[in-house]
Amino acid sequence: MEYIYLTEEIIQRINRYLEKFPRKEQVIIQALHLIYDKYRDIQLEHIQELADYLKEPVATIEGIVSFYDMFRLKRNARHHIRICKNLPCHIMKYKNLLKLIEEKTGVKAGEHDPNGRFYIELVECIGACSIAPAFMIDNDLYDGSKITEEKLDEILSKYT
Numbered sequence: 001m002e003y004i005y006l007t008e009e010i011i012q013r014i015n016r017y018l019e020k021f022p023r024k025e026q027v028i029i030q031a032l033h034l035i036y037d038k039y040r041d042i043q044l045e046h047i048q049e050l051a052d053y054l055k056e057p058v059a060t061i062e063g064i065v066s067f068y069d070m071f072r073l074k075r076n077a078r079h080h081i082r083i084c085k086n087l088p089c090h091i092m093k094y095k096n097l098l099k100l101i102e103e104k105t106g107v108k109a110g111e112h113d114p115n116g117r118f119y120i121e122l123v124e125c126i127g128a129c130s131i132a133p134a135f136m137i138d139n140d141l142y143d144g145s146k147i148t149e150e151k152l153d154e155i156l157s158k159y160t
């Protein structure tokens with residue numbers, strides 16, 4: 001099958017998830033995040049390509065999409081904040097960072113605000129352990145260890 005939506009980059013990242021995660025469902029969820037982040041939506045065509053690549057039934061992936069509220073919540077938010085919770089970021093106190101971001105945005109992890117500005121998600125390693133605790137807003141990567149209240153205000157103001 002010729003892929004239109006599964007770009008080379010997405011496929012490479014899916015391959016890394018396949019090595020890292022023992023359960024196919026975890027790979028599917030991470031792959032759906034990648035697709036969502038690139039296309040800001042998850043359509044049947046995306047699901048069909050992913051199903052083909054992972055050799056899984058389309059219905060299995062559709063089931064995961066409808067089961068996980070976060071995809072619906074993400075669809076309803078303009079900006080997606082991802083905070084890494086894996087060990088290096090845990091050691092570097094990602095929880096303090098999360099608390100500050102939750103306070104500043106008025107949004108709890110796993111939720112989005114009523115204005116649909118931000119959706120916050122705790123995620124597995126985002127490949128930026130050297131700047132732990134790492135976080136991303138949309139496709140921008142930030143070093144959480146350098147975050148002060150003022151700095152965070154300045155960063156958040158860029159995402160309207």
Ligand code: FES
Nearest residue numbers: 084089125128129
């Ligand atoms: S563990 Fe947090 S970015 Fe790798």
